[in-house]
Amino acid sequence: MLDANLKTQLKSYLEKVTQPIEITASIDDSDKSREMGALLQEITTLSDRITLIERRDDSHRKPSFSLNRPGSDIGIRFAGIPMGHEFTSLVLALLQVGGHPVKLEDDVIEQIRNLDGDFEFETYISLSCQNCPDVVQALNVMALINPRIRQVTIDGALFQEEVEQRQIMAVPTIYMNGEVFGQGRTGIKEIIAKLDSNAGARSAEKLAAKDPFDVLIVGGGPAGAAAAIYAARKGIRTGVVAERFGGQVLDTLAIENFVSVKETEGPEFANALEEHVKTYEVDVMDVQRAEALIPGEKLIAVRLANGAVLKSKTIVLATGARWREINVPGEREYRNHGVAYCPHCDGPLFKGKRVSVIGGGNSGVEAAIDLAGIVSHVTLLEFGAELRADAVLQRKLHSLPNVTVITQAQTTEITGDGKKVNGISYTDRTSGESKHVELEGVFVQIGLVPNTEWLKGTVQLSRHGEIEIDARGQTSVPGVFAAGDVTTVPFKQIVIAVGEGAKASLSAFDHLIRSSVDDDAPVTAKVAVAA
Template sequence: MLDANLKTQLKAYLEKVVQPIEIVASLDDSAKAREMQELLGEIGALSDKITVVEDNAANVRKPSFSINRPGSDIGVRFAGIPMGHEFTSLVLALLQVGGHTIKLDEAVIEQIRNLDGDYEFETFISLSCHNCPEVVQALNAMSVINPRIKVTTIDGGVFQKEVEERQIMAVPMMFLNGQHFGQGRTNVEEILSKLDTNASVRAAAELNKKDVFDVLIVGGGPAGAASAIYAARKGIRTGVLAERFGGQVLDTLAIENFVSVTETEGPKFAVALEQHVKAYEVDIMNTQRAAKLVPGKVSEVHTESGAVLKAKTVILSTGARWREINVPGEKEYRNHGVAYCPHCDGPLFKGKRVAVIGGGNSGVEAAIDLAGIVSHVTLIEFGAELRADAVLQRKLRSLKNVDIVVSAQTTEIHGDGKKVNALSYTDRASGEAKRVELEGVFVQIGLVPNTEWLKGTVALSRHGEIEVDARGQTSVPGVFAAGDVTTVPYKQIVIAVGEGAKAALSAFDHLIRSGDEEEVVADAKQAVAV
């Protein structure tokens, strides 16, 4: 199972284990069980602190295994073989159950310890899902901190019957005590906010106590991170208010065009962004959503939790989200056949028929990826021709299980009340209505800026983007904007980073020229001295 290189790396990690670990395997006679047995045997041979035993109890999924701390209630379970994107989750589980330090803020750890209740989580994942590991690792860490939290990670590709029975058509999908809890990329703080009902009230109270920021950045994607770094380096009081640090990058798989980084993945890039920001004196306020901007000499940003933050300058970098097609059935069957991430959810449609809506690069790339998993792909494009790069179009047209439909307007997504079973579109050339029988629809038609909360406050384009000048200045003095949320063309990470840096420099220049020169310079000198 593990090649020599992986074994060497894992052995080095396992040297950090300080307490004994018992791995308990529950196996059947399947091929997957034999693979699991081989993997666990290899892991056990890498450390004298690890013992591997079998216990084929009747009340657990097979094949599965638990990683336990003997003499305690601490343990996590994997139903499936955590390789691919989940190999890191396996390594962290071994380290954390083995007593290695869990890298969370002490306040968060204390909040987890104080949860009063018994929680049994089941998380369905696919090994190709790049959003799943964060959920798995968050829940595993929580279960080690508080043994009343029990967690099982389930590979949907191995337990397909259970996936069908529960109508799971998107991952990661979480269940708590048998009831649906949530889906999509989720971190510890977001999970805690749902479990600890008073958390948002306490968080709002803490935010209200904060002093006025010199610059407050709303949004934690590449533009927001760059703004924070450039502002903090000026020695001014800098804060970042983010719904989830990393933003849309977290939903991106391969990044191969960020200058100086030959290849990386979105989640890894997001972690690097956050680590870089944390290297400076930046107040990061995560899992907080902005609800209102009140401009002024000292502007106010109101959050959905009820907090009010004050700042002399504000940088808006709230990014964008997947654009919806807004037809009947889309919302009703979201996560029940309607999906937006082919990398995450594609494996759940193995052997089935799907449609991809959108003929740009994203849509064609999705169709190519899905063609290797599903039985058939129908790509539907509104325009008269595909808009993707020529090399992608050539690859798409070479695939025998792909149909391309152009000049087609999607009109409805149909279902049986539980999941998708068809899609209707109108041939724009003939006006003829057509129907495609299928089991899944992947929407890939671009992005929409997150600016609904800013309407009537700053000038927006007809597409909802924040209008900015060459310095990143919005229509409101002292309020700047950067990244995908603005009118700046070409929505690329490298451009967002540059625009974020520019906005921070412009905000600093505004502070210098707005009459607070002595105060700003004094604060900066004091910060540098410290």
């Protein structure tokens, strides 16, 4: 299953294993069991510290396998064949079970170790989901640290009956002790916060005690990361507060137009951003949601959802954007129950079914093309008279036999049976006739909406809800700057967001210098480094 190059890389990684590993496989006579067995056999040939035990036991999930140290009971199991995006999760699990140190702060490890309770996690994933590995790897680490935590990763495409029974229509979906725990990308700190009831109060107290910053960036996407790097390089006190570091990039599958990077994936790019920021003296406060901006004459405050208030001499707003909703009946009611926004993540769950894509731009047409290779039929609905996607994408779309394109279609309702989607209704804008299409899934791809609800009444917003800025990134509030997709800057691209973040940060520094001259209050710079 592994090509020569991948074997060579994996063998190199497995040289870091310091403790023996037992792989215990639950198999039957199915082709998938044989396929999984072949993969595990290949892995054992790459390290003399790894042994494989095959059992025909009464496990209700076959094929599956657990990772353990002899004499231990580490609760890490994979139900399925963890290739695709989950191959990295498998490699990391092997290394960590084999004694390679876990890369977590000491206080986070201690918090995991001290969690009080028995937690049985079941995480449903698809191998094409770029968001799933973060959840899988977080829970695997937690199971490694705390013996009262157990985690099984389940390939939803392989265990279709289980997915149908639990009506799982979005990944990752996490069950804990038999009940739904969460859906979507989730990091280790977010999981801990949900399990540790006192975590929020402790975090708020810790944040509230921080001294004022010179520059505080709100948002951890490309614009926020660039702003943090440029501020830190000036030697001034810099902080980043973000709900999730990486922002919208985490939900991007392929990036092929960032200058000097031929191709990469969103999560990989987001990790690189965070690593770059952390090479500087930047106070990164993640898993924190901003709720209010409070302008002030000397210091500007940001109130967080946990009640803590952070203060700074200048602010850079870089909160980005999120998927735009169509706001029709049924959309929110059936979200994650047939209504989805990520075809790469959730597409495999609709294998052999009928789906619709709403939106005829590049995102919508690309989604329809991808889904056509998985589902039985795709109906693409476009509000306008023609598709807006690039010509090359349109040609590919029209060449597919299981795709129907309907233009001049105004979506009016997503219908369901109370549990999951069963159709979509639209109005033909040419004839005025109402029509209905029976299907099982709807993928919404109509662009982005800026994350600015929390800023209403403070900074000036455009009619589209974007933060209005000038050529220097200055907002309507002195000392408050903004950058990236959340602003009125045209063309929402990663490379543009990075440039805008750098510009806003330099403008904030310039504001600090001018203010310190006016107020005779020096900026708290250490050693300035040339930009």
